[in-house]
Amino acid sequence: MKGSLRNKLLLSVLLVTSILCLIIGPFMYHTIKSDVKEILDDRLAASAKMLSNIVHQYDVKNEKPSSSLTNELLQHIEQKKDNTEIIVCNVTRIDGELIISTEDGNQDVLTSVKDGYSFIRDNGTIWRVFKLTEHGISVTTAEKLDKRRQLFNIVLIGVLIPWILAVLTLIISLYFIIQRVFKPMTQLQDHFDKHTGNSLTPIEIEDVPSEVKGVIAGFNALLARVKAVLESERRFTADAAHELRTPLAGITTQLQVAMLKQGETVDNNLKQANLAVKQLTELLDQLLMLARLDAEQMASITASSTANEITSKALLPLQHMIQENQIQIHKIIHSEQDLFLPQELVVVAIRNVIKNAIQFSSAEQSVSILVTEQPDYVTWQITDEAGGIDPDLLPNVTNRFVHDKKKGNFGLGLSISKAVIDILNGKLTISNTKAGLRVDISLPYSSHELNLDQTLN
Amino acid sequence: MYILLVEDNDIVGDGIKQGLETLGHSTDWVTDANTANQAIQHVDYDVVILDLTLPDYDGMTLLTNWRQNKILIPVLILTARDAIPDRVTGLSAGADDYLTKPFDFDELVARLQSITRRIAGRADNVITFAHISYNPTKGEVKANGLPVKLSKSELIVLEALMHQPGKVVNTEQLQDRLYGWSEGVASNAVAVHIHNLRKKLGTDLISTERRLGYFLAGDKK
Numbered sequence: 202m203k204g205s206l207r208n209k210l211l212l213s214v215l216l217v218t219s220i221l222c223l224i225i226g227p228f229m230y231h232t233i234k235s236d237v238k239e240i241l242d243d244r245l246a247a248s249a250k251m252l253s254n255i256v257h258q259y260d261v262k263n264e265k266p267s268s269s270l271t272n273e274l275l276q277h278i279e280q281k282k283d284n285t286e287i288i289v290c291n292v293t294r295i296d297g298e299l300i301i302s303t304e305d306g307n308q309d310v311l312t313s314v315k316d317g318y319s320f321i322r323d324n325g326t327i328w329r330v331f332k333l334t335e336h337g338i339s340v341t342t343a344e345k346l347d348k349r350r351q352l353f354n355i356v357l358i359g360v361l362i363p364w365i366l367a368v369l370t371l372i373i374s375l376y377f378i379i380q381r382v383f384k385p386m387t388q389l390q391d392h393f394d395k396h397t398g399n400s401l402t403p404i405e406i407e408d409v410p411s412e413v414k415g416v417i418a419g420f421n422a423l424l425a426r427v428k429a430v431l432e433s434e435r436r437f438t439a440d441a442a443h444e445l446r447t448p449l450a451g452i453t454t455q456l457q458v459a460m461l462k463q464g465e466t467v468d469n470n471l472k473q474a475n476l477a478v479k480q481l482t483e484l485l486d487q488l489l490m491l492a493r494l495d496a497e498q499m500a501s502i503t504a505s506s507t508a509n510e511i512t513s514k515a516l517l518p519l520q521h522m523i524q525e526n527q528i529q530i531h532k533i534i535h536s537e538q539d540l541f542l543p544q545e546l547v548v549v550a551i552r553n554v555i556k557n558a559i560q561f562s563s564a565e566q567s568v569s570i571l572v573t574e575q576p577d578y579v580t581w582q583i584t585d586e587a588g589g590i591d592p593d594l595l596p597n598v599t600n601r602f603v604h605d606k607k608k609g610n611f612g613l614g615l616s617i618s619k620a621v622i623d624i625l626n627g628k629l630t631i632s633n634t635k636a637g638l639r640v641d642i643s644l645p646y647s648s649h650e651l652n653l654d655q656t657l658n
Numbered sequence: 659m660y661i662l663l664v665e666d667n668d669i670v671g672d673g674i675k676q677g678l679e680t681l682g683h684s685t686d687w688v689t690d691a692n693t694a695n696q697a698i699q700h701v702d703y704d705v706v707i708l709d710l711t712l713p714d715y716d717g718m719t720l721l722t723n724w725r726q727n728k729i730l731i732p733v734l735i736l737t738a739r740d741a742i743p744d745r746v747t748g749l750s751a752g753a754d755d756y757l758t759k760p761f762d763f764d765e766l767v768a769r770l771q772s773i774t775r776r777i778a779g780r781a782d783n784v785i786t787f788a789h790i791s792y793n794p795t796k797g798e799v800k801a802n803g804l805p806v807k808l809s810k811s812e813l814i815v816l817e818a819l820m821h822q823p824g825k826v827v828n829t830e831q832l833q834d835r836l837y838g839w840s841e842g843v844a845s846n847a848v849a850v851h852i853h854n855l856r857k858k859l860g861t862d863l864i865s866t867e868r869r870l871g872y873f874l875a876g877d878k879k
Contacts, residue, residue, distance in 0.1 A: 454673030
């Protein structure tokens with residue numbers, strides 16, 4: 202119950218309704234009571250007045266009202282109910298001569314009251330009395346207080362019952378309306394109750410109010426993003442595991458075979474195992490580099506260097522591969538400006554692209570490296586003659602562990618280059634040429650430059 | 659065993675091929691799915707070691723295609739994907755066994771022999787025919803209970819014949835087992851080995867089907 206919007210609303214409605222009832226109830230009671238009293242008093246007075254006028258008319262004519270008229274008048278005034286008189290009256294002359302009287306009206310106690318309204322008690326019965334004296338005649342009308350109270354209660358009940366019914370109907374209707382309005386919230390709660398914290402099932406609720414629709418849409422979008430990220434992580438873990446396990450398998454297989462070859466030369470097996478160790482080491486270095494790039498720990502290191510220095514450093518560890526694969530490297534540097542960039546990162550980014558070009562090239566093929574300057578950036582253009590990449594793969598070639606049908610695995614190299622370029626606000630474009638692949642890496646002169654996307658198009 | 663190894667990684671493939679051949683098993687090593695497909699069409703292998711990550715298309719797709727085309731050759735999947743769903747997918751696609759990298763070489767060989775034993779309907783590792791018994795695991799041959807020393811090539815020929823007792827194994831199949839699918843070989847090489855086997859195990863053991871091949875004497879099929 203605590204914290205429930207619906208229950209709070211219901212309680213609030215109930216509380217407000219109760220307060221209103223408590224305020225209005227007594228007010229209504231007193232108002233009704235006052236009005237009923239006034240009406241009944243007016244009735245007493247009117248009856249007295251009427252009698253006074255009628256008797257006076259006859260006095261003027263020096264006549265006496267007929268007995269039938271008298272009876273009719275009295276019946277009208279008495280308003281007997283259940284054979285009991287409601288109003289009694291008594292008409293006398295000032296000297297005490299009784300002119301007219303109802304059955305219970307011929308009482309001394311009625312004649313002894315003062316003019317106007319008063320209460321009298323007679324034999325345990327309380328009367329409301331009105332006395333009018335004019336034209337030498339005293340008219341006294343009286344009503345039992347019990348009867349007045351009974352009348353008041355009838356009126357009160359007649360007013361209260363519909364009012365109470367209306368209030369109850371209002372409360373019950375509000376309850377069901379609130380239940381209905383809060384139904385989407387209940388469904389939302391049910392959804393979360395049914396699905397555990399690990400569930401990424403989107404929320405699907407019908408008739409969602411506009412106030413909640415945006416929240417649910419935003420939440421579902423977030424779930425979709427989380428799902429995509431988890432899927433990407435799962436894929437990366439699976440791919441990374443595969444990439445790590447393969448060279449390990451190479452090492453163990455070669456070593457086990459070396460042990461099988463008792464007495465025979467095992468040089469080749471050990472050489473192969475060593476090569477696998479190198480591959481594994483390189484892969485681990487790349488994974489660590491990616492981890493560091495994700496943390497952007499290395500992006501803050503900045504040293505001044507030229508494009509020529511960076512390119513030379515990138516090529517240095519690749520010399521053995523270049524010689525072994527018999528690749529022709531053509532390097533043309535049209536840039537002399539100092540670059541204030543994290544040198545180690547830039548070298549890695551450039552090296553990975555060049556390495557891919559060398560790896561996929563055949564003997565005697567060329568890899569060209571052209572560096573040019575533009576107003577806001579310096580560009581490395583690396584082209585090869587290795588036949589290019591499957592065009593369908595081009596948009597995703599910088600994803601981790603991408604696999605080309607002709608060229609095989611791209612591993613992590615291009616992913617790392619892309620990550621570095623993104624951190625430095627650079628741009629990487631990859632396209633097929635007639636002979637092979639062309640990769641353009643554009644970097645600002647300083648790592649604090651504007652986002653290149655605003656200037657390059 | 660005559661094994662087709664489908665593995666695109668040079669170091670792993672080279673290691674497995676060398677190891678299997680050291681143990682006396684003929685191994686053809688291919689590095690992509692298309693070549694594997696061609697090999698299967700032309701050669702009668704005993705078992706295939708299949709890596710799932712191949713350059714042209716996925717090993718799982720290759721396996722599924724084989725099974726759909728009723729190519730029921732036993733397959734052991736050898737892969738770095740070790741997740742349970744991957745294993746289940748592989749076995750459901752028709753693989754006979756699944757081994758993850760890195761692996762123990764002895765275990766690989768044991769699993770291969772287990773598969774071929776199961777396919778041949780044998781309960782144990784020893785293959786017997788007439789007075790000859792052959793243990794592929796140990797590479798031991800006995801005639802009338804006495805060990806007989808055979809060369810690697812003679813062992814390969816004998817194993818091929820004992821895997822299909824009474825059934826003609828054609829000369830080309832024996833040549834493939836001896837020298838690999840893509841290698842050229844002298845035309846009388848098989849005949850030489852048959853001659854040597856007859857000399858060591860008995861002249862009546864192996865019969866010749868002219869222009870076709872050879873079979874272990876008994877119920878010719």
